[in-house]
Amino acid sequence: MKTKTLSIHGLNNKEYSGNKELTPPINQTATFYFDSIEEGEQTFEFENNQYVYSRGRNPNLEELEDKITLLEEGAFAVSFSSGMGAIATLLMSLFKSGDNLLSHNIVYGSSHNFIANILPQYGINTTMLDLRKLDRDMAKGYEVIYLETPANPTLDIIDLRKLREIVGDDTVIIVDNTFATPILQQPLLLGADFVVHSATKYIGGHGDAIGGLVVGKDKEFESILRFGYMCEFGTAMAPFNAWLFNRGLKTLEYRIKGHCQNAMEIAKYLEAHEKVKKVYYPGLPSFEGHLIAEKQMKNFGGIISFEIIEGIRGIGSDEERAITFVNNLKLFKIAVSLGDTESLVEIPAKMTHKGLDIKPSIIRLAVGLEDIEDLIEDIEQALENL
Ligand SMILES: Cc1ncc(COP(=O)(O)O)c(C=O)c1O
Numbered sequence: 304m305k306t307k308t309l310s311i312h313g314l315n316n317k318e319y320s321g322n323k324e325l326t327p328p329i330n331q332t333a334t335f336y337f338d339s340i341e342e343g344e345q346t347f348e349f350e351n352n353q354y355v356y357s358r359g360r361n362p363n364l365e366e367l368e369d370k371i372t373l374l375e376e377g378a379f380a381v382s383f384s385s386g387m388g389a390i391a392t393l394l395m396s397l398f399k400s401g402d403n404l405l406s407h408n409i410v411y412g413s414s415h416n417f418i419a420n421i422l423p424q425y426g427i428n429t430t431m432l433d434l435r436k437l438d439r440d441m442a443k444g445y446e447v448i449y450l451e452t453p454a455n456p457t458l459d460i461i462d463l464r465k466l467r468e469i470v471g472d473d474t475v476i477i478v479d480n481t482f483a484t485p486i487l488q489q490p491l492l493l494g495a496d497f498v499v500h501s502a503t504k505y506i507g508g509h510g511d512a513i514g515g516l517v518v519g520k521d522k523e524f525e526s527i528l529r530f531g532y533m534c535e536f537g538t539a540m541a542p543f544n545a546w547l548f549n550r551g552l553k554t555l556e557y558r559i560k561g562h563c564q565n566a567m568e569i570a571k572y573l574e575a576h577e578k579v580k581k582v583y584y585p586g587l588p589s590f591e592g593h594l595i596a597e598k599q600m601k602n603f604g605g606i607i608s609f610e611i612i613e614g615i616r617g618i619g620s621d622e623e624r625a626i627t628f629v630n631n632l633k634l635f636k637i638a639v640s641l642g643d644t645e646s647l648v649e650i651p652a653k654m655t656h657k658g659l660d661i662k663p664s665i666i667r668l669a670v671g672l673e674d675i676e677d678l679i680e681d682i683e684q685a686l687e688n689l
Pocket residue numbers: 385386387388411413414451455479481482500501502503513514515640
């Protein structure tokens with residue numbers, strides 16, 4: 304089946320609650336009961352597939368996990384309370400003290416903090432490099448490689464096929480696929496071992512729930528991640544959130560198409576504007592990663608970053624120009640997060656990536672699904688009023 308159908312039907316003939324509802328109920332229960340101790344014991348021995356406790360498995364979560372597994376073409380998925388819950392739990396499940404992690408140097412702020420500052424406290428050696436420049440010598444000695452492509456917020460594109468070729472078969476590669484979603488890119492088919500998502504973003508699509516997902520291609524690892532770590536860390540997704548993500552997935556492909564169309568128009572508009580210095584968008588031929596993005600993505604996504612030129616009417620510093628532009632916007636809401644129907648704007652150096660090595664002049668747009676003419680009009684007046 305094709306992705307639009309899979310996003311709606313998932314495993315078409317699987318009954319999650321047994322009542323043939325078109326829209327499944329929210330299984331808002333902490334626990335599930337047994338008819339006898341023997342049945343409970345068999346369940347704990349994995350001799351049947353009964354649900355036990357929603358911190359481990361729940362029908363709403365399972366439906367979501369089945370769908371994302373199909374869409375990413377993986378072997379299993381586990382849902383989490385947030386994208387960070389997914390990332391932190393997966394990383395902790397893969398390491399023992401003394402192991403080595405290599406990460407791209409530009410990643411979401413909290414992922415950066417977890418890798419650079421928290422993992423080393425547990426004896427894990429972490430290195431952050433520009434993976435676009437990685438060669439065989441630099442890649443030696445790491446058990447795990449972690450990256451986002453496109454990366455938040457500079458949209459760096461990392462060639463996944465080439466990365467796998469450079470590091471060989473024994474290194475675990477984790478790709479945060481939040482920006483692309485499986486509609487635009489399937490990292491597991493390009494050499495990755497695990498995909499992580501902040502489902503909070505495009506998968507939910509409406510900015511009303513926090514959640515995360517891990518998809519893996521080795522089915523045997525599922526019970527280690529789910530029962531050995533997720534269950535013990537308590538980073539489980541809530542059933543209502545899973546219900547919202549299941550609903551979000553149904554329209555994912557249509558929404559992604561709209562985000563991509565709007566973003567492409569805005570990127571072209573910005574690139575042609577005299578007050579704009581640089582546009583970071585993988586769909587522009589002028590963008591460094593464009594050719595790789597063309598090879599490994601089906602379209603270029605809804606996030607654009609850009610910088611304004613120097614010396615506009617005495618607004619001196621990089622930072623001031625970016626702040627004035629953002630404050631001038633009327634329709635774009637100043638907010639972190641992305642992937643929502645509403646267009647959002649932020650300055651990563653001041654918000655999501657505070658304290659990291661990101662230029663204060665970079666403005667990040669999370670382009671929504673409003674009419675393109677209204678979005679461009681808003682950007683136009685914000686630039687004009689600089
Ligand atoms: C690329 C990326 N990964 C992970 C996360 C973390 O996700 P969550 O906020 O759901 O914990 C974010 C959040 O902005 C993100 O942009």
